[in-house]
Amino acid sequence: MKNDKAIEELFARYQPDLGDKEQYIKLMSKKLEAAEYAKKYRQEQTRRYRRMMIAVFVAGTLTGAVSVVLFLLHPLWLFPVQNVSGSFLTATMAWLPKLFFLLAACVGSLCITGLVIQLAVFERRGAR
Amino acid sequence: MERAQFITEISAVQESLRRFLLALCGGDRMEAEDIAQEAMVKAYIAMDRFVERAKFATWLFKIAYNTFLDHQRAGKIHEEQLDAAEQLPGDAKADDSFAYQDLYAALGILPLKEKTAILLFYVSGYSVKEIAKITGGSQLAVRQQLSRGRTKLRQILER
Numbered sequence: 001m002k003n004d005k006a007i008e009e010l011f012a013r014y015q016p017d018l019g020d021k022e023q024y025i026k027l028m029s030k031k032l033e034a035a036e037y038a039k040k041y042r043q044e045q046t047r048r049y050r051r052m053m054i055a056v057f058v059a060g061t062l063t064g065a066v067s068v069v070l071f072l073l074h075p076l077w078l079f080p081v082q083n084v085s086g087s088f089l090t091a092t093m094a095w096l097p098k099l100f101f102l103l104a105a106c107v108g109s110l111c112i113t114g115l116v117i118q119l120a121v122f123e124r125r126g127a128r
Numbered sequence: 129m130e131r132a133q134f135i136t137e138i139s140a141v142q143e144s145l146r147r148f149l150l151a152l153c154g155g156d157r158m159e160a161e162d163i164a165q166e167a168m169v170k171a172y173i174a175m176d177r178f179v180e181r182a183k184f185a186t187w188l189f190k191i192a193y194n195t196f197l198d199h200q201r202a203g204k205i206h207e208e209q210l211d212a213a214e215q216l217p218g219d220a221k222a223d224d225s226f227a228y229q230d231l232y233a234a235l236g237i238l239p240l241k242e243k244t245a246i247l248l249f250y251v252s253g254y255s256v257k258e259i260a261k262i263t264g265g266s267q268l269a270v271r272q273q274l275s276r277g278r279t280k281l282r283q284i285l286e287r
Contacts, residue, residue, distance in 0.1 A: 007281050011250035014231060018146050025139055028168060032131055035169045 053115055060111030067105040134172055141185045142168075144252050145192055151247050152196055155232040163199055167192035189252070190262045193244065200240075234284045242277035245270050 018024070142164070149160040171178075171191050178187055235243050244263055248254045256274070260267045 004278065004282075006285050007278060008250065010231060010234075010281075010285070014147070014151065014228060014251060016147060016150055016228060018143055018150075021139070021143070024142065025135060028138060028142075028165065029131070029135055031165060031169055032134065032172050035172055036131065039173055 053118055056111050057115045060108045060115065062108075063104050064108030064112065067101045067108060070101055131172075134175060137184050138168055138188075141188060144185075145189060148189070148247050148252050149192060149196065151228075151232070151235060151251060152244065154236055155228060159199065163192060163195050167195045170195065186254070186258050186261055189248070189254075190264075193262055234281060237284065238277050238280055241265070241269075242273045242280070245273040246277040246281065249274055 145167070146160060146164050149163050150157060153160040153163070167188065171188050174191075178184070235246070238246065241263065245259055248259045248262060249256075254262065256267050256270050259270045259274075263270065265273075
């Protein structure tokens with residue numbers, strides 16, 4: 001117990017000079033002002049990023065939906081080869097719409113997947 | 129919380145925090161001030177997520193301690209700080225470092241967790257429960273760290 005008192009006294013004597021308190025607070029105030037500016041800038045960037053993600057989401061959904069609707073409206077486009085006879089070029093031309101819509105559907109799906117991933121990353125970053 | 133209110137909260141706790149960090153950094157004033165300022169800025173930025181206003185000081189100490197650990201991991205804090213303190217020019221602050229050289233040397237012998245627990249208990253006046261919150265350990269672990277730290281300090285003082 002005597003030694004514990006010695007430890008307490010050792011730390012009680014520990015009063016290092018920390019300089020002028022008011023000056024320190026003034027300095028901190030300036031630093032916080034700068035931090036606030038940086039925070040606002042970051043928030044603005046985040047807002048812009050969110051808007052961009054929403055635009056990508058809308059574009060992805062629309063492209064996917066249009067592709068599906070067109071497929072449903074023109075089922076023959078699914079199997080154009082059966083109706084095509086003639087040169088390779090004609091056959092390829094007949095395949096183009098199908099390829100285009102397949103590509104559109106892929107891009108649309110990729111956009112949606114990308115958006116979901118970005119949202120997950122964004123949420124995790126925000127939680128930190 | 130607005131900046132003015134945050135400054136008021138900071139004013140009440142900054143001396144205790146800086147004293148704790150100075151001892152934790154083994155008297156390296158520049159490093160301690162860097163960590164203190166970084167912790168305060170981090171706290172200010174994360175203020176929106178802070179809800180328990182009554183425990184502001186504990187929260188700030190936790191941020192400061194984690195910032196200290198980050199600095200340590202980044203290799204910014206070295207064991208040769210005491211040597212550096214000895215070589216400081218002869219102004220008041222250097223005299224100050226010299227005055228507490230024995231204390232810093234004694235603390236330097238303790239492992240980090242024991243040193244942190246001892247400093248938070250004796251310098252900042254925190255309870256075991258609060259120290260556990262700040263360091264992220266259990267209360268039992270903090271009690272053990274305090275006990276081991278005290279024993280080692282006693283041995284040093286008896287020499």
